[in-house]
Amino acid sequence: MNILLIGSGGREHALAWAISASPLCDRLFIAPGNPGTAQCGDNVVLDIADHEAIINFCKLQRVGLVVVGPEGPLVEGIVDDLEAAGIKTFGPSRAAAQLEGSKAFTKELCAEFGIPTAAFARFDDPDAAKAYVAQHGAPLVIKADGLAAGKGVVMAETIEQANAAITMMFSGGLGTAGEEIVIEEWMIGEEASFFALCDGLHALPLASAQDHKRVGDGDTGPNTGGMGAYSPAPVMTKAMEARVMAEIIQPTLDGMARRGSPFKGVLFAGLMITADGPKLIEYNVRFGDPECEVLMPRLKSDLVPALLAARDGVLNAVDLRWSDDAALTVVMAAKGYPGTPENGSVIKGIDKAAGEKDVLVFHAGTQAKDGEIVANGGRVLNVVALGKSVSEAQAKAYAAVDLIDWPGGFCRRDIGWQAVKREREG
Secondary structure (H helix, E strand, O other): OEEEEEEHHHHHHHHHHHOOOOOOOOEEEEEEOOHHHHHEEOOOOOOOHHHHHHHHHHHOOEEEEEEEOHHHHHHHHHHHHHOOOOOOOOOOOOOOOOOHHHHHHHHHHHHOOOOHHHHHEEEEHHHHHHHHHHOOOOEEEEEEEOOOOOOEHHHHHHHHHHHHHHHHHHOOOOHHHOOOOEEEEEEEEEEEEEEEEEEEEEEEEEEEEOOOOEEEOOOEEEEEEOEEEOOOOOOOOOOHHHHHHHHHHHHHHHHHHHOOOOOEEEEEEEEEEEOOEEEEEEEOOOOOOOHHHHHHHHHHOHHHHHHHHHHHOOOOHHOEEEEEOOOEEEEEOOOOOOOOOOOOOOOHHHHHEEEEEEEEEOOOOOOEEEEEEEEEOOOOEEEEEEEEEEHHHHHHHHHOOOOOEEEOOOOOOOOHHHHHHHHHOO
């Protein structure tokens, strides 16, 4: 079958790499793609916000499945429009995508169906929000309600930081995403990312990962879209995975179905593993980025039948096999990120790094220009390595990073530090 993949980042390069390997995939189109996805299929110039143009392209090219990578089109209802046109699409409906599109929606769902999460309050007025902060004190977590490209969360350690975040969000610092905010208790524990395929009724666990959100070594500096990740996350034991499925994922599916908005697609749960067990931080309704870049290399099964089964409601007949190896990705970002990145700098040595054993390089914010690859975004490359342990994968990944000649870029040098510490302590 012909498949269309929507998106242009590192997640989409990883998905294109996996989808193109499927015997079911006759031809893969990526809209708009990047220089990396061009190695897996055909990049096509389409405005992904123009749903009618995408429908027309699918009909012209006889596309049998559309896979939507980023959250924006999902929240805007692209799945509804494609399915209404008779085109099979992997991803949640507009109504179900509210699980990511609105923090307040998800918190209310948790409250209604007894899903463990942080205590919270929601506000559409800055004065009321600041009064709440004054009453409860710090630390607190301040979140923009809407989509903010991974930058809508402020970990406020002081009342002053909390009030500054409230002012910033309500004054338009995050655009419309901050028109309403959620204030949460500060949970103590270890974070983990957990993924499950869903078909509206059934959930199939995928794998765990751990992301590194802060821009600097030692988890310092502002939040980003993610500076690196590894999989699996040691904190997600088999017993913990079973608890997450029973206490968080399945109740969410049941709740969404009862509300008349069954969830189909991939459910990405950001978790805090606390002394009391797993608690939901937030949901995303698509594969994570950079988590997808460490999930796909570990997946031994064909991805495409699983995506089709999720869409068709028959996930209970699917089983997936995973490599026991660890995967670790280091994000190479353009200087200036997560502020204004310095674009246009030439990157050399990508092929050399990708030629190393057990190494993959997924493009994110790159552009082909005059026969060279140049930076064209904040997070630009994902250097991924596989190893028998996180320590081994980490060593291979950084050895490959050092083969890339890019003075205009930077990366964290401690991705995977929590798992490496665990391994060393035995």
